[in-house]
Amino acid sequence: MSTDVPHLIMALAERCMPNARLEWGRAMRAEHEQAVLDGRSMSFAMGCLVTAMLEMPRHRAGRFAIAMHALPLGMIVPIAVFHLGCAVSGVRLILSSHDPYSANLAAGGVAGRAASEAYLAAAPALTVLLLLLGLAHLRIAWVMLDGQWRRAGVLWMLAAGLAAAIVAIITAIDSGMRGSAIQVAALAIELVAIPVLATWQRAISTDLMEVR
Template identity: 35%
Template sequence: MEAEFEEAVEDGKPMMFAIGCLVAAWREIGKHSEGRLILANYALALGLLIPMAALQFEQAVGFLSSAAGPPFGMPGAGAGPNLYLIWSQNSAIPILLITWLLLGMAHLCLAWMLVEGDWPRIVKCGTLIGAAMITMSLFMSVLMLDLLPLRAQVAELAIELAAVVSISRWHIRVFADVSREMLAR
């Protein structure tokens, strides 16, 4: 390949050679189980984990800059803020913001680790995400805040967990086959 590249440089077409190599690699990646796994990892990271991180950041920004009064929703339409809880709810705003930002950053880290295939850290990061979501749900329910924004996030988190588990099983299966092939040689 180096000799072919040297010839392409002599002909003045190194970029065309590189593009040809890239096209050939893209045609071949889907033919191998490792290549399909890599593509699935990237698809999960770019299609689910990064949008979930963006959702977490959007929730934090929306929570902070609510134009319709206090930055938290009260259960029950037309009901005003509970005067007995308003101080506690206002005091909880920084903690909830930090938790939402933590969830966003954890999703970005999870996407990065998934692409790298660092499974021990993926498990730790997934545990952090689950614990933060449970903590936020409990904290918001104790403060009698509206849990409606969390419903969609919990459903998406369940889908995310199922996708990561299926990718991990696929990863185990693919690399078990590769190790058997290596032993046969």
């Protein structure tokens, strides 16, 4: 197992290098075989990976790889985790019939009590919608990393519909609730990023075909 890890790191380092430096990647792997015999396999592999990663912003395919991984892992997955966490909180509310936000609404007089009752009544539907929205975002991140841009677009439309339903329900309960702006901003970024990344990948593929 310990010998497999450096080889995996070397494979990752080669994937980070541009096609123009494939010969350098092969030479790097040959040197790694000697490093294995010298007992410095891991340090050599890590050095190669760091070097390859530092090269990534300098070539087109590397910049694309950084962008394609940064958006799903840096924004979409955290949003998915947030929605799934809200769904778990909704399940707890349904099971316990007690929620701090509901209690705060109820303390606001007649209008507050009415909003609290509406909030409790809408909790099951909101929980299901939040669960579906979280799962949809996880799937969007997965298909984007896999380069399935058409499927990512379809899933984005599903996520937008779910988000619109959630915002509509929440606004009907209490128009003063916050958080909708963040959801709208995230969906807007995804809407722009999916076709941009798809076009970028097609351009890179075209360049590679011309080189070959």
